[in-house]
Amino acid sequence: xxxxxxxxxxxxxxxxxxxxxDCYQCGTCSGSCPVFTEMKYGPRQIMHMIHxxxxxxxxxxxxxxxxxxxxxxxxxxxxxxxxxDVMAALRSLALQKGFTQDKEAKLCRAFAETVRQHGRSFExxxxxxxxxxxxxxxxxxxxxxxxxxMLYKGKLPLLPKHVENTRAWRKIFAPAEGKEKETEC
Amino acid sequence: xTYAYYPGCTQESGSKEYDLSLRLVCxxxxxxxxxxxxxxxxxxxxxxxxxxxxxMTLPARNLALAEEQGMTEIVTPCSGCYKNFRTASKAIQADxxxxxxxxxxxxxxxxxxxxxxxxxxxxxxxxxGLERLEVSxxxxxxxxxxxxxxxxxxxxxxxxxxxxxxxxxxxMQALGAxxxxxxxxxxxxxxxxxxxxxxxAVDLTGKVLLAAxxxxxxxxxxxxxxxxxxxxxxxxxxxRALGTRLDLPILYFTQLMALALGVERHRLGFKRHIxxxxxxLERLGF
Numbered sequence: 001x002x003x004x005x006x007x008x009x010x011x012x013x014x015x016x017x018x019x020x021x022d023c024y025q026c027g028t029c030s031g032s033c034p035v036f037t038e039m040k041y042g043p044r045q046i047m048h049m050i051h052x053x054x055x056x057x058x059x060x061x062x063x064x065x066x067x068x069x070x071x072x073x074x075x076x077x078x079x080x081x082x083x084x085d086v087m088a089a090l091r092s093l094a095l096q097k098g099f100t101q102d103k104e105a106k107l108c109r110a111f112a113e114t115v116r117q118h119g120r121s122f123e124x125x126x127x128x129x130x131x132x133x134x135x136x137x138x139x140x141x142x143x144x145x146x147x148x149x150m151l152y153k154g155k156l157p158l159l160p161k162h163v164e165n166t167r168a169w170r171k172i173f174a175p176a177e178g179k180e181k182e183t184e185c
Numbered sequence: 186x187t188y189a190y191y192p193g194c195t196q197e198s199g200s201k202e203y204d205l206s207l208r209l210v211c212x213x214x215x216x217x218x219x220x221x222x223x224x225x226x227x228x229x230x231x232x233x234x235x236x237x238x239x240x241m242t243l244p245a246r247n248l249a250l251a252e253e254q255g256m257t258e259i260v261t262p263c264s265g266c267y268k269n270f271r272t273a274s275k276a277i278q279a280d281x282x283x284x285x286x287x288x289x290x291x292x293x294x295x296x297x298x299x300x301x302x303x304x305x306x307x308x309x310x311x312x313x314g315l316e317r318l319e320v321s322x323x324x325x326x327x328x329x330x331x332x333x334x335x336x337x338x339x340x341x342x343x344x345x346x347x348x349x350x351x352x353x354x355x356x357m358q359a360l361g362a363x364x365x366x367x368x369x370x371x372x373x374x375x376x377x378x379x380x381x382x383x384x385x386a387v388d389l390t391g392k393v394l395l396a397a398x399x400x401x402x403x404x405x406x407x408x409x410x411x412x413x414x415x416x417x418x419x420x421x422x423x424x425r426a427l428g429t430r431l432d433l434p435i436l437y438f439t440q441l442m443a444l445a446l447g448v449e450r451h452r453l454g455f456k457r458h459i460x461x462x463x464x465x466l467e468r469l470g471f
Binding site: 014015034035038065066068069070071072074075082084088089091092095102103104105106107108109111112115119120121122123127130139142143146149150153154155156157161163164168169171172173 | 194195197198199201223224225226228229230231232233234235236237239240241242243246268276290291292293334335336338339340341347348372373375376377378380381382383385386389418419422456457458459
């Protein structure tokens with residue numbers, strides 16, 4: 001019982017998750033979700049599982065990583081719950097608790113590391129960090145024709161751009177490093 | 186009319202043609218865009234997953250820079266950056282404790298929180314006004330599918346309806362083009378999971394492209410670099426998945442606007458597109 005309440009409490013403490021208890025299970029979110037057919041539960045059931053404190057089902061679920069953050073659910077929710085933000089909060093909690101296997105989880109970390117490094121995104125480094133983490137060789141091979149097209153059209157930068165003072169910049173990221181649990185792979 | 190301009194990372198690489206055409210349009214209209222000095226990445230949808238506070242601090246540093254540089258309104262052309270900026274800005278304005286937390290986390294900057302965040306589409310349609318546009322080369326005979334995607338109008342943007350947005354359609358009409366009705370204009374392209382769950386993005390993008398094609402559109406116009414990657418760069422993957430040829434050029438609304446305002450075609454980066462718009466532009470006489 002204590003564990004169930006813990007999980008609900010953790011979600012209630014997130015930005016966007018404050019109002020999960022307002023959900024009355026109408027299902028507008030799942031009906032509006034463009035990736036519902038890919039999901040095992042969909043947003044409505046996930047909201048319910050949060051109420052029930054089913055952390056062990058919610059955090060390992062691939063559903064939270066399939067969410068495309070399109071906010072169809074949030075903009076239609078009759079209770080005004082920021083459901084897409086709840087999904088983002090669940091992804092953060094999943095990372096913190098070591099659920100780092102999903103390819104999107106690895107992309108999030110690769111993206112954050114790249115941005116932390118330069119202050120700007122830099123696609124070649126992002127791709128390198130992402131494929132180094134996923135070791136997704138078939139995916140990488142399929143990416144090559146598109147990469148070549150981008151290169152040919154001048155859409156891939158060759159050198160990164162930086163904020164002026166990268167040392168000061170990286171301090172913004174400092175608290176994040178301690179918070180994350182390094183138990184991946 | 187002067188705005189701080191936050192280009193966003195892709196405007197210097199993948200979507201340079203959006204940046205070029207936006208700057209040219211604004212120059213024609215007398216809208217001054219002052220690029221923010223020393224701007225940083227807004228974090229997209231990915232960074233804040235590693236630490237939720239980054240969803241506030243990364244946009245906040247840019248907003249603080251805009252304040253420091255004496256600006257009260259900031260314009261950003263990427264729907265993703267636009268969403269991150271306005272979410273952070275509203276949250277920080279509404280909650281003094283959060284503002285303090287954010288200011289503590291971005292040492293060297295103090296955000297007051299009085300910068301208004303705008304997307305250039307709504308600057309042009311609302312602040313400038315369609316009735317003031319001087320269209321020298323109307324886009325006669327162009328059937329265009331206006332694609333809003335997800336976070337340009339969601340969640341709950343005050344400038345347009347998230348269900349039936351109109352601004353791009355009204356703009357295209359004002360330019361002499363014919364916007365076609367089709368059911369996917371607010372559907373998501375799946376850009377957020379383009380790398381990690383490509384099959385989802387290909388499926389969602391396919392639905393948008395197919396709906397536009399079936400409605401008889403000559404091209405799709407849009408206002409987001411990420412949607413452009415999905416609809417233009419990944420169009421060949423979508424065609425393979427659907428087993429049908431689409432050949433739909435994907436143009437930024439600013440490119441079409443610049444053409445109609447008399448900017449020469451060669452200045453607008455059309456050669457950078459993967460699906461070539463050249464046959465369409467020639468047919469239209471550009």
